[in-house]
Amino acid sequence: MVARLxxxxxxxxxxxxxxFCSVQGYxxxxxxxxxxxxxxxxxxxxxNAFYSATIEMGTEQDVxxxxxxxxxxxxxxxxxxxxxxxxxxxxxxxxxxxGGRLFGRFPTLAVNGPxxxxxxxxxxxxAVDEYSATLATWFGVSASDLxxxxxxxxRFANPNMGFVG
Numbered sequence: 001m002v003a004r005l006x007x008x009x010x011x012x013x014x015x016x017x018x019x020f021c022s023v024q025g026y027x028x029x030x031x032x033x034x035x036x037x038x039x040x041x042x043x044x045x046x047x048n049a050f051y052s053a054t055i056e057m058g059t060e061q062d063v064x065x066x067x068x069x070x071x072x073x074x075x076x077x078x079x080x081x082x083x084x085x086x087x088x089x090x091x092x093x094x095x096x097x098x099g100g101r102l103f104g105r106f107p108t109l110a111v112n113g114p115x116x117x118x119x120x121x122x123x124x125x126x127a128v129d130e131y132s133a134t135l136a137t138w139f140g141v142s143a144s145d146l147x148x149x150x151x152x153x154x155r156f157a158n159p160n161m162g163f164v165g
Contacts, residue, residue, distance in 0.1 A: 003053035006063065016139075028073070032081035051093055060095030064138060064164055067091055068128075075120030076111055086117060087124035090131060096138065097164050127156045138164040 002019045009017065023043065028035045047065065054060040072088025087107065093099070104126035107115035115123050129150045133141075136149055137160050146153050153159050 003050060003057070006054070006059055007057050028081045029078065029083060030081040047093065054094070064092060064094035064096055064135065066135060072122065075109060075122070083119070085121045087122035092135070092163055094164070098162065101163065103161055103163065126161070129153050130156050130158045130161055133159050134161040134163060
């Protein structure tokens with residue numbers, strides 16, 4: 001549906017569009033192994049189909065797709081799943097994305113290790129503010145307005161991480 005709306009952008013007189021899509025089922029407190037495998041296949045196929053549609057429309061340089069979540073998962077199991085954590089991984093795709101790079105640092109995967117706040121909740125090395133400000137800059141927010149949009153951005157080292165442009 002999003003690809004259809006993008007393809008109709010001229011007829012709708014839309015210069016900039018933002019779409020929010022949500023997929024349920026990732027809050028896997030139980031049955032995590034079987035649930036995640038199906039969810040990740042579904043996500044991979046949907047993202048591939050969408051990106052292919054942007055290439056077909058010639059809009060891949062103008063469309064950036066990204067994931068976001070308000071929490072990650074804990075490392076240790078609760079029996080058949082995991083509980084709410086802190087740090088997590090996100091991805092960004094599109095023709096304007098400078099791909100093939102990882103940002104941040106993978107945690108030491110050890111309960112009570114140097115990156116664990118307790119119970120396998122990893123300390124993030126990249127702030128959501130940095131990630132979001134980078135995307136906002138691509139979308140047209142000026143560097144001088146970033147602090148208005150993201151009041152905490154001054155607390156972090158990378159107001160523009162450089163993964164899109």
